[in-house]
Each structure stands twice: as structure tokens, then as C-alpha cells.
Amino acid sequence: MAPARRVADLVVERLRAWQVPRVFGCPGSAVTPIVDAFADAGGDPAFVPARHEETAAFMAVGHAKYTGGTGVCLANQGPGAVHLLNGLYDAKLDSKPVVALIGQETAGPLGRAHADIEIGRLFSDVCHQFVRTVQTVEQVSALLDRAIQTAVATRSPTCLVLPYEIQVAPAPPAPSPAPGGGVLAANPGLPLARVLPHDADLNAAAQVLSSGRRVALLVGQGGYGAADEIQALADRLGAGVATSLLGKPVLDERLPFHTGVIGDVGGDASAQLMAGCDTLLLIGTNDPWTGYLPPPGQARVVQIDIDGRRVGSRYPVDVPLIGDAAETLRALIDRIPDRPGRQWRETVEASVDRWRGTAVERAGQPGEPVNPRLVFQELSPRLPPDAAVAVDVGSVTYWYARHVQLPPGVSAHLCGTLGSVGCALPYAIAAKLAAPEQPVIALLGDGAMQLTGLAELITVAQHWRRWADPRFVLLVLNNRDRSGVGDHREPRAPEVVERLPDVPYAGWARLLGLHGLRVDRPELVGPAWDEALAADRPTLIEAVVDPVVPLDPPDQPFADLRGVLADADAARRVHDQVLRTHVTVDSRDLG
Template sequence: MAERIVADLVVERLRAWRVPRVFGCPGAAIAPLVGALDDAGGDPAFVPARHEETASYMATGHAKFTGGVGVCLATQGPSAVHLLNGLYDAKLDSKPVVAIIGEDVTGPLGGAHEEIGLSRLFGDVCNQFVRYGRRPEQVPALLDQAFRTAAATRSPTCVVLPRVLQVTAVPDLLPQTAGVVTATPGEPLARVLPHDADLDAAASLLGNGRRVAVLVGQGAHGAAEEIVALADRLGAGVATSLLGKPVLDERLPFHTGVLGEVGTTAAAQLMGSCDTLLMIGTNDPWTDWFPMPGQVRTIQIDIDGRRIGTRYPVDVPLVGDAAETLRALLTRVPDQPLREWRGMVEKMVDRWRETAAERAAAPAEPVNPQLVLRELSARLPRHAAVAVDVGSVIYWYARHLELPPGVQAQLCGTLGSMGCALPYAVAAKLARPDEPVLALLGDGAMQLNGLAELITVAHHWTRWRDPRLIVLVLNNRDHSGVGGGRTPGGRRSDVPYAGWARLLGLHGVRVDRPDLVGPAWDEVLAADRPAVLEAVVDPAVPLEPPEPALADLRGLVTDGDAARRVRERVIQTEAIAADEVV
């Protein structure tokens, strides 16, 4: 029997934490742990990525799609540096990830090739927990603490294991280590509810509102039933942050869509017309589309009190779990739906849906990208998972892909780093091999990370019960992206994306005519293997961000004349709203 070493001990702790797989790239300083994972019989499995950055995206994608703790590993030096993008994604979107880094400092004079100060390198992105292993008996408790901290703070943590420690023999009797937390990683570790006085204050504020708006973020996941019940009780309109888009059924008649630069006109109008705002589990950075300060009274619900009031002034803070807090509010808020306000909201939604349909049907050369997402919306499989990249595809996803209940969707929402969608999709598919997964990205993201990680897809797909992992590439051969306008530098080199898929033994379809878009979706959704749908789209289709509500009033001073002008404008808005209802 082989001697038990610390690398084996690490695998045991990963297994104790129910980690199904570890993403990473092999390297000399982490080789003993990779070897132990290879010997683990798939429990946990080691998933080699083509690049450390995509490994960290896979770990973050695993956390986003499963609610568990993602795990990635790398060796020192540039390998460790490459993990940062995915770890910052986890930090800014509040997802638990543990990074395990190997280090070898046995070179001349104590230095080593590729040596970088790992504590300082990871000190910001993993600011909640960065620790070095020094002795075998420390390792179990060190890993347990890293996992507990990641789960409790919803953030990435880092453990550095010197190579010499990884190969050190484990004593037969290690000191007793702390037990493993049995709560589901990534979920609240305790029941958190606001104080009764705060709930009463929030209920009073909501009950006195004449035009209530609800802004839903990713922290409201699992609270859809309570949100709809409260919105119906108040006759409120609903908008979501980009990350909150999958929380509610977007077919609801009072659902105005995504708020912000990539969002809808209806959501901007909702924010500009409301007098009371309830924010649930959102840290949305697009505050230019929020109501003008002083226009509304605001309640914010968040499990993390540190987030309350960081984006927008709050009158009543409610620190608590979204679903439980909403249930407590429902017992206090009177059932007095404001039908005139609800009617106005539904008119906003109807008008926006007409606009969106017109935009998708507009002629383009050769294909309108909005049409591509709209055709998918009618065909999106139930219980699918959707991964979305950064770029113009976010605009079309936010406005044209209608997510029914049961469909998960994830993106790099706060960091906004390109190249995440295909790694996310790989992580989602490995976690749910019996359900379809879609990755939506542009040609820039496909060239950045997607072409290489399609090799990872080709390596794994024959073991999936449902082989459908569909990659949409919006090929506009252009460098434009989020923010609008054309980026200097000329057109991007073209790549035969569908042809590359076929070279790897996958399915590939290229479409450059609008009448073929629907049949192309039917073909890839029925394929017996992963597929790339390459849509050749028009780079000149405008992004058309909605106008921020009451944008001309922003920045006014608080003197008497300015306050009077603000009041007059709000009165004008109310009069327009009343006329529209009639």
C-alpha cells in the first residue's frame, strides 16, 4: 500500500466537503495534488482546462449554477496570476470558491523560477482568507476554514500548499480536527430575519405608496412566489437587475424586464414614475437608471447588511433572507392593489414588447442579432441552463431571451470580463449532464477562450446522458462591445467557428440568412452531440440603451428653486401617467 501523503489528505477533505470536481491546469508545484486527484477514482474528479483563467471561470460557474463551493487549482507564478479573473468574478458576484495554489521555493538562495508573492497577489481578491499550509497536521483544519469562510462570506478564499508539504508523509494519528459544516455551501448558514420594528416600518411605507416598484436581484433566488404575491397585493410593477433576470417568470404582464444600460425602456419608465421602491437582493451598479434621489421612499432587503445603502439611499433597511423576509412582510402589508398604477405598468410592458418585436424584425445585413435571440426564446428547452458572455450579446439576451421558470442563466454580471460563457457552460454541463446547456457569446469571446475550451467539450461529451451543449456565436467580425460605438482597431479576423466544431467531431451550423435562423436553432437543439451555431450578424445594429428616467434632473442642487423644479417635473410625470392609463 502506497504511503499516505498530504496530497491524499487534501483529497479526503475535498471529498468530506462533497466537492464533485476540481478545475485547473497541472504544473510542477501542484503535481502531487493532481496525482492524488487522478488516483481518487473521480471522487472528486479533476477537470483540466486549456487555461488557468478558464479553470477559475469554471469554478465560479460551478458555484453560480449549483449553489455549492467551486474549487480550482494552479501552480505558482503566471499560472496563479491567470486565476485572478475568475476569482474576481466570484468576489464581485458573491460566489464561494476555494483556490488551491502549489508553491515550490526550493531553488537557489530560497528563490524559485516563477516565484511571485502569493499572499500579496491574492490578498485583495481573497481578502477574507489567504493562508499557507506549513505542517501536515494543519492541513485538514486549514481547508475546513477555507470552505467555511467561502460559504459564509460568499467569496473566494485561497490556500497555498508548498510542494514539499504535499509530498510529506501523513502521521498515522493526526490531532483531532474540527468537523465539517453540514449546511449546503453557499446558502445562509443560519436563519436571518429583520427585527419586527423594521418589518412594521417597511410595511407602513409600502402600504402608503401610490406607485410601488420592486427591483429584484440575484439574492431573491427562490423567492419568486413571495415577490409575485407582494406585487399583486400592492399592484406593484417589477423590474430586475441583469443578475436577477432568471428569478421571475418574464411572461408576467407587470414584469418590465431588466433595468440598466442593457435593459428595457419599460424598466426605466417604471423607475422614473414610481414613488416607492422595494429592492430585494440586488447590488445593481447601473444606478443612473434608478429613481432620482428624493423621488422615492426606499426599502432594501439583503442577507448581507454591508450591501444595504451602498448603491442608493435607503429609508428602511431589512437584513434578512429574501423569502423569509417577504413572507413576514406579507402578514403586515394590507391587500390594497393600486389598479390604476398596475394598469399603467402593464401598458409600459405592452409598449416595450411591441418595440422589441419591431427591433428584432428590422432588416439587417446579413442577419439581425436580435432576431437570433428572439428565435431561441420560442424554442428554449425547459430546465435548460444558459451561460452568457460579455459584449453586445448581453443586450440581446437581456431584452429578447424570455426566461420561463426552471431555466437558470448566469453571466459575469459585476466584473464584466469577457470569455466566461463557455467555461461556465462546461461547469454547468458537468453538474447536470442530463439537461441541455447553452452558451451565448460573440466572436470576440469565442476567439478569447471559446475555441480552446471547445476542446474540453469534445473530450467530455460522450459521457453525457443528454449530449446537448449548444454554443451560439454571434459573428459580427467587429470589436464593438458593451458601452456602444465602434472600437478603434478595425474589423476582427474571421474564423470558421462552425467548421472548427466539425473538426473536433462536434456539430456545426453556419447561418447568414434571416429565414434560416429558426431552422438552424431546430437543427442544433435536435443534434446528437454538442453543437456550434454560428450566426453571421450585422455589427451596425444599434445597441439603443434606454434613456435614464428623469436624466435631466440629475445633479440639481438642493436649494429652494431646484427643489421646486423637481417637484414640478414629478407632478408632470404623474399627470402623464394618469393620462396614459385613461
């Protein structure tokens, strides 16, 4: 006789109905029935055990970022739930839908369970849109549906607490009669609304953008899926384009007018573009580095965002547009005449050329033993066109932002707003599990590797033989520097570097049956990338790099292009005057 269907089985069925392909978590006594139900479901959805609840939460966020779907993580009450918080705050601050399922034991030897923490209060900030505890078996489907619906609709994390005695109870019939009468409805997969600004607002925005002489676009992660529209509008306006750190993958970075990332992690061209423009269009960005935007009052500003709470929250805006980026941009393009300012565009492109030359020059400078910039500079031309890239927090963020050019089709994500170390490897695992046929590259420092990476490399070793494409490359910058995440404008002396213990990272990978490469000479960098991307198994590249290479934020964030443009105007006027003089003389001679 088949075992009786329990509420734990119902939870797994509802996740399947919502097309959740996998759940990340750590087994424990309070979630044993749900973990058993995943096993009985035969991998649909799959349960992916992580080595730690924090990395499980990061995997759920990574799944949401790389797939556009909803990430789900599972943990015990008490310390397990506490460990989820870092990943859930990542989801909150980067606006990604993630659902946390918490198992709870409500009875123990002393009348209450050990590790008793009030989940509602603990999660009331990070999951403020929805935190509920199931009280009856009849509530399970409806509350789980509401948790997922709310996460999707608000692009934020939510939490549902499932007591153990509820999980093991017989599953109710569907639809479930609610206590006291009525029905608790459950409807998976409700569509999102189409959001567009009003015509009057679009007209006002078009007027502002059309009247600008030096237009700049700043693109954030809200611009995903709108690359064609962004490029078309930039060409129509003769604008330069910069991105936030999270918006780096949105647009082809090889475009001649793409100045790169703004902020401390960015370069001179973006700082100059922002400070030199007289008109600014913000597209789906909530970037915190507002010190690199034009001084208030210098530029007229239009902002597009699907979330009205963010419009004008960081920077004053003249025309707010609440709407989806791609559709709003299409509506704007139809209202703007095609009269690009070539002089401004040419000035921006010259600035981009100078900055790219500077980046190559810096990457070619010697290091002891290897310049970390070189490691990233050599990756750019080798990036597979369908790759996914995961980036950690620290000096790797600077080198990635400046020295890796992302071609179209390459997705890249990082814990951009929270800035939590240890996110890259969990992200990369989630990306690979979601698309086993695509190559995945994770970029992190030795601090992140020691924090979470050494353990989660076990997860890679557990899964890789089932991947259609074994290419999974993990770059670890071994500089033994714990504090290399600050704004170091000058090289630091070796004696002031806070040293980490040295760990044989490549050797650890080989012990797990993976491939490991140690790079300690500049001439080995390019061949190491080639070997790793051609390997028949996941590869860890341990690059021994110089810890005192300066991070070099833009020295003058307000050193703008207006002076360059004024010089160009003066030179052109002199040239035109000389030309007119020669024409006059020649005419008299001919007469």
C-alpha cells in the first residue's frame, strides 16, 4: 500500500506547480519530512544540499539572478534560519524574488524546542513583505502560494515557517475548506502587470532629452532585456553610455561610446562622462555612488524605473517615468528626433579610447609575482560567448569592473548592493545547475575562498559529472590580503598588509578530483585560462598576485569632458577661420 500523502508532499507538489526546479538548503531535524518528500519526488523539484545555510541562501539568490525565476532555500529554525539572513538581504537589496522555507519544532523536553528563535521578529525586516507561520494544514497551499506570489510581485524575499507537526500531518483535500467556512484559494503562476508611463510624462521626458547637447545614459540592472533600445536611443541622441556595477552585463561593453562602470570601481571615462553631461537619463539603476553623478543642478535628469519607490530616492529627478525599461524606451524613441550631437559623441569616444589604453597599460605593469589586473585582462578575449560569470566582493570587483569586457550573451552577477564576501561560488553553482550546458566562471579572492569556497567546492565535486558541459572555472586571487577591499589610492607597504594563512587552493581542488592550476609567473596567465576552458572537469586557477597593487579609483570624479569639448570648439573655430581666409585669398587670386 502506498504511504499516506503528507503535508510535506503537498509542499513539494506546490513548488512543482510553480515550476521551481530546485531548492537549496541544509537538512535538519525540523525539515526532515520535506527533505524526504523531495527524495520521493525523484528530483522534480530537486533538493540541493549546501555545506552551510548562508551559501544555500546565496545559491537561491544566484538562481533568481541568472534565471529570472524564483529562488527557494530551506533551513531549520534557530541557527539555520539565522544563517540565511545574509543571502536574503542580498535578495532584498538587489530586488530578487527568493522564498525562505523554515522548519520549526514547536515542542521539546522542556515544553519548547531547543534553538528557539522568534522567526517572525528575526525576519521582519529582510522579509517585511511577507512572513507567516502555518497554523493549520488547510493553510499550507494558500500561504505557500502567497509567499511565492509576493516575492515575485515585489521582487523581494519572503518567508514561510512550517512547523514539524504540520509537515507530517495528512495532506488535506484540495481546495481546502478554511476553518470557520470559506475556501483558501491557491493559484500558481499569476502573470505580472504591464507597466508603462503616461503619454504626458513620456512627452516631457522626450522634450528634456531632445534639448540636451551633451546627453549621458546611466544603465543599471533594470535595463536587462533592453540592450537594443538603449543602443538605439543613445545613437539617436549622440549620447555616451555608462553603467552601474550591476548593469555592467546589460550592453555590449565593446561599443566605442560605452565608458564602462561608474563609481570607485570604475574608470576615468565614466567619471568624465557623468561630470560633463548636461542631460542624464537613468535607466533601472539604484546605484549608491551618487558622488560620481553630475553636481545637482548641472544636468536635467530623466529616470526610468519599474519601482516608483526608487525614482528620485538617490538623486533629484526632473521627469520620473514609472515603467518597464524596454517598453518605456521604445515609447521614448518614437518621440525623439534623430539628430545626434556628433561632436559630443566623438569627444566621449576619445575619452573611452584613452581609458581603455590606460587599462591595458596598467595590466602590463610588473607585479610581485603577478599583476592581478593582467589575470582579468587576459580573461576578456577568452570569454565564451554563452558564459555566465559570478563575481565576489573585494579587489576582484575592481579588476572585473575595469578589465573584463562582457560581450553580448554573457550574464554576470555579484552581491552588488549588500557587498557580502563569499557569494561568487554559490552563485556560480546555481548558474551551472540551472544551465549545465553553459560554461561558468567564478572570480573571487582568497578571503572569500577561505570563508565559504573551500567547503562549497565539495558541492562542485558532488555534481559536476552530471553536467553536459564540464567547464566550470574558479579563479582564486591568492594575495594573502584580508583587507584589500578599501579605497587604496597608493600601494601599501608589505608590512601593513593584513596577511591571511596561505592555503594550497589548487591542491585542494585536485584532492577533490577536480583540476587545479597554480599561476605564479605572468607568462603563465594566458595559457592557464586556455587550459582551464578546455579541461574535461571543473578547474581552479590559483593566481598568486601582488597584494600591494593600488585599486586606483578615478582620481578626479568631476574632471569632466566640458573642458575637452571647449578646447575642441576653439580649435574648430580657428580651423574654420583659417579655412575661410584661404578661400578668400584664393578667390581674389582667381578673380
